[in-house]
Amino acid sequence: MRANPRRDTKPEIALRSALHRRGLRFRKDLPIRLPERVVRPDVVFTRQRLAVFVDGCFWHCCPIHGNAPKTNTGYWGPKLQRNVDRDHAVNEQLRAAGWTVLRAWEHEQPQEVAKSVEGALRDLPTPAS
Numbered sequence: 001m002r003a004n005p006r007r008d009t010k011p012e013i014a015l016r017s018a019l020h021r022r023g024l025r026f027r028k029d030l031p032i033r034l035p036e037r038v039v040r041p042d043v044v045f046t047r048q049r050l051a052v053f054v055d056g057c058f059w060h061c062c063p064i065h066g067n068a069p070k071t072n073t074g075y076w077g078p079k080l081q082r083n084v085d086r087d088h089a090v091n092e093q094l095r096a097a098g099w100t101v102l103r104a105w106e107h108e109q110p111q112e113v114a115k116s117v118e119g120a121l122r123d124l125p126t127p128a129s
């Protein structure tokens with residue numbers, strides 16, 4: 001198992017094609033430079049400043065599937081906790097920089113997630129140009 005969540009996982013690809021089918025235009029893996037770090041949300045709507053993440057159930061400790069492995073808990077416990085802490089910090093730092101953050105679990109239906117994204121975009125002001 002690799003230490004870092006990988007790019008272009010199946011749930012991300014499924015969400016992107018669901019968004020495409022709704023006619024939404026976005027950037028993928030666009031780096032956003034924050035004062036504290038650089039983050040790469042899975043999907044970015046630059047004009048509306050909406051960042052979307054699809055979180056892996058294991059790595060991000062989903063309440064349904066995120067049970068930490070029973071073996072080697074001294075390693076996995078703190079490691080997974082660090083991921084969760086980092087997610088929270090990233091959310092706060094993005095919001096502080098004027099972004100809206102939307103996180104979905106990989107087990108969620110891509111169609112449902114795309115619907116939430118579309119709804120969030122509708123509520124966000126779009127600057128002219």
Ligand SMILES: [Zn+2]
Pocket residue numbers: 057062063064065066105106107
């Ligand atoms: Zn899950």
